[in-house]
Amino acid sequence: MKEPxxxxxxxxxxQIGYAMxxxxxxxxxxxxxxxxxLQLLEIPQAMNALDGxxxxxxxxxxxxxxxxxxxxxxxxxxxxxxFVLLVGARPRGPGMERKDLLEANGAIFxxxxxxxxxxxxxxxxxLVVGNPANTNCLITLQNxxxxxxxxxxxxxxxxxxxxxxxxxxxxxxxxxAVHDLAVWGNHSSTMFPELxxxxxxxxxxxELVDFEWYRDKFIPAVQQRGAEIIRARGSSSAxxxxxxxxxxxxxxxxxxxxxxxxxxxxxxxxxxTEGIVYSFPVTCRAGKIxxxxxxxxxxxxxxRLRLTEKELLEERDAIKHLL
Amino acid sequence: MKEPxxxxxxxxxxQIGYAMxxxxxxxxxxxxxxxxxLQLLEIPQAMNALDGxxxxxxxxxxxxxxxxxxxxxxxxxxxxxxFVLLVGARPRGPGMERKDLLEANGAIFxxxxxxxxxxxxxxxxxLVVGNPANTNCLITLQNxxxxxxxxxxxxxxxxxxxxxxxxxxxxxxxxxAVHDLAVWGNHSSTMFPELxxxxxxxxxxxELVDFEWYRDKFIPAVQQRGAEIIRARGSSSAxxxxxxxxxxxxxxxxxxxxxxxxxxxxxxxxxxTEGIVYSFPVTCRAGKIxxxxxxxxxxxxxxRLRLTEKELLEERDAIKHLL
Numbered sequence: 001m002k003e004p005x006x007x008x009x010x011x012x013x014x015q016i017g018y019a020m021x022x023x024x025x026x027x028x029x030x031x032x033x034x035x036x037x038l039q040l041l042e043i044p045q046a047m048n049a050l051d052g053x054x055x056x057x058x059x060x061x062x063x064x065x066x067x068x069x070x071x072x073x074x075x076x077x078x079x080x081x082x083f084v085l086l087v088g089a090r091p092r093g094p095g096m097e098r099k100d101l102l103e104a105n106g107a108i109f110x111x112x113x114x115x116x117x118x119x120x121x122x123x124x125x126x127l128v129v130g131n132p133a134n135t136n137c138l139i140t141l142q143n144x145x146x147x148x149x150x151x152x153x154x155x156x157x158x159x160x161x162x163x164x165x166x167x168x169x170x171x172x173x174x175x176x177a178v179h180d181l182a183v184w185g186n187h188s189s190t191m192f193p194e195l196x197x198x199x200x201x202x203x204x205x206x207e208l209v210d211f212e213w214y215r216d217k218f219i220p221a222v223q224q225r226g227a228e229i230i231r232a233r234g235s236s237s238a239x240x241x242x243x244x245x246x247x248x249x250x251x252x253x254x255x256x257x258x259x260x261x262x263x264x265x266x267x268x269x270x271x272x273t274e275g276i277v278y279s280f281p282v283t284c285r286a287g288k289i290x291x292x293x294x295x296x297x298x299x300x301x302x303x304r305l306r307l308t309e310k311e312l313l314e315e316r317d318a319i320k321h322l323l
Numbered sequence: 324m325k326e327p328x329x330x331x332x333x334x335x336x337x338q339i340g341y342a343m344x345x346x347x348x349x350x351x352x353x354x355x356x357x358x359x360x361l362q363l364l365e366i367p368q369a370m371n372a373l374d375g376x377x378x379x380x381x382x383x384x385x386x387x388x389x390x391x392x393x394x395x396x397x398x399x400x401x402x403x404x405x406f407v408l409l410v411g412a413r414p415r416g417p418g419m420e421r422k423d424l425l426e427a428n429g430a431i432f433x434x435x436x437x438x439x440x441x442x443x444x445x446x447x448x449x450l451v452v453g454n455p456a457n458t459n460c461l462i463t464l465q466n467x468x469x470x471x472x473x474x475x476x477x478x479x480x481x482x483x484x485x486x487x488x489x490x491x492x493x494x495x496x497x498x499x500a501v502h503d504l505a506v507w508g509n510h511s512s513t514m515f516p517e518l519x520x521x522x523x524x525x526x527x528x529x530e531l532v533d534f535e536w537y538r539d540k541f542i543p544a545v546q547q548r549g550a551e552i553i554r555a556r557g558s559s560s561a562x563x564x565x566x567x568x569x570x571x572x573x574x575x576x577x578x579x580x581x582x583x584x585x586x587x588x589x590x591x592x593x594x595x596t597e598g599i600v601y602s603f604p605v606t607c608r609a610g611k612i613x614x615x616x617x618x619x620x621x622x623x624x625x626x627r628l629r630l631t632e633k634e635l636l637e638e639r640d641a642i643k644h645l646l
Contacts (some may be wrong), residue, residue, distance in 0.1 A: 018562060023351075049555065058488040058492070162382045175384040232371055232378060233372050239345045240380075244383070
């Protein structure tokens with residue numbers, strides 16, 4: 001039997017955590033031959049709820065689950081962690097401006113970056129799910145000075161999957177037939193789900209849908225999908241977000257067979273400002289995220305890439321005292 | 324690629340449904356090579372929420388998920404179903420007596436039994452999760468006149484897992500080391516988690532724990548675990564119940580490697596009244612549930628078996644006009 005790997009989840013008693021932990025413990029993230037230890041972090045006020053979640057994890061008698069640690073101390077939660085999923089974040093409260101939100105989360109992710117730096121495995125991989133995810137990821141990696149920026153990523157696979165589903169629905173195919181789509185930039189309403197390189201089967205997507213649908217229906221539908229689900233369900237999209245986080249970690253760890261989308265630190269690819277965390281088309285191999293640098297972009301794409309980059313630069317400016 | 328199998332889930336927008344559907348769609352129930360179609364039933368008032376769940380399922384771009392049907396019409400939900408998970412049930416409301424609860428659910432499961440009989444696959448397997456699960460299962464199978472009683476089962480694997488976890492915790496072993504435990508009778512506070520045959524590693528459990536702990540701590544802890552989780556989480560144990568339902572169907576369909584516990588119609592095994600749905604120690608092979616009839620029981624066990632049987636007979640009497 002393999003040695004257990006340690007997986008830290010923050011905000012573990014929240015809705016996304018609840019939708020995620022049982023799937024991680026059953027082997028969906030790292031494979032059904034990989035024992036895991038779960039290290040769950042919550043704020044002190046949520047420790048009671050977290051106790052209930054831990055009881056339920058016990059009550060599943062998962063063969064792969066070796067141990068569950070629940071704590072409100074970051075140094076304990078991140079201790080020796082091989083994988084970290086930063087799910088917990090401060091949601092936007094009434095009357096809170098975007099800047100206030102960035103600031104409130106900045107404080108959380110500054111502390112978590114330092115704690116990961118000091119306590120996690122030197123080979124840790126960190127996924128930021130909590131919003132604003134790209135900038136929270138930037139703060140985290142900047143505060144983990146002994147680790148490499150490549151060890152940090154932010155989640156856009158949910159947006160990627162949403163885009164795949166929209167295109168599959170429009171063209172009447174199974175999601176499996178959609179390839180080479182990508183979501184660029186910030187996980188926000190400026191994100192750019194790009195179809196120029198996308199294929200449906202072996203046919204370029206833009207030969208199957210018209211440009212107006214792409215620009216005026218598809219892109220806004222993907223950008224606003226989260227709000228649409230809240231309207232229907234009455235609560236936010238926890239299970240699909242949890243699913244995306246599990247998929248992100250699985251692909252990062254075990255490798256991709258096709259292009260997907262992940263937020264990763266820019267080294268100037270596609271002229272995106274170096275050092276910001278930006279979603280690119282990527283593949284993963286041997287535990288590394290590789291940006292697909294082979295894409296041809298037209299003027300429409302470039303304009304959209306710039307727009308979402310601009311928002312990320314503004315976010316960076318707003319929290320630059322934390323970097 | 325295999326032909327898709329049709330899986331019906333009732334109460335699909337509820338908490339257990341929400342914790343279950345994404346795992347079914349990812350292949351955790353029937354295997355990662357088995358495409359599935361989900362047929363989701365809800366009451367009309369919950370169709371909006373169910374729409375949100377369907378959107379989220381789409382947004383996972385699951386390779387195995389071929390189609391999702393959402394409906395409030397039982398005949399559509401059960402159409403051609405290979406597996407049915409009856410999760411939706413009327414919860415006990417303020418001032419409701421046990422008899423009222425049985426009656427309210429009786430009406431639901433009478434209708435669903437008839438609809439399954441008329442519309443599902445002739446080889447359908449039906450798991451009842453919604454409480455009171457054993458008696459709801461009895462009503463369902465009695466109203467599905469063209470199907471065999473063996474095609475219906477009620478869920479006690481959650482209780483089984485809870486018992487395994489308690490014994491593993493007490494004896495300081497991993498849950499994997501616990502074998503041959505069984506939960507008998509009704510899924511209620513009379514259920515009997517039995518340790519007489521249970522082993523920890525190769526040692527009989529009752530050589531490792533004393534009888535007072537077994538009778539006065541272990542049995543009540545398993546019986547009241549649901550309430551304990553509600554106290555901690557502030558809501559009921561949805562994810563562990565969903566996990567148990569998935570496990571029940573997987574074992575039923577793909578086979579067991581060790582003894583587990585399931586509610587199944589009694590043919591007089593262990594002198595339990597013929598025809599009631601009672602939880603026994605079971606194994607599964609080739610899609611069939613086989614009651615383990617080899618157990619030796621002592622007077623303590625027999626007394627407990629009778630007690631929970633008595634409750635099931637009272638429940639049957641309360642709804643006998645529906646059979």
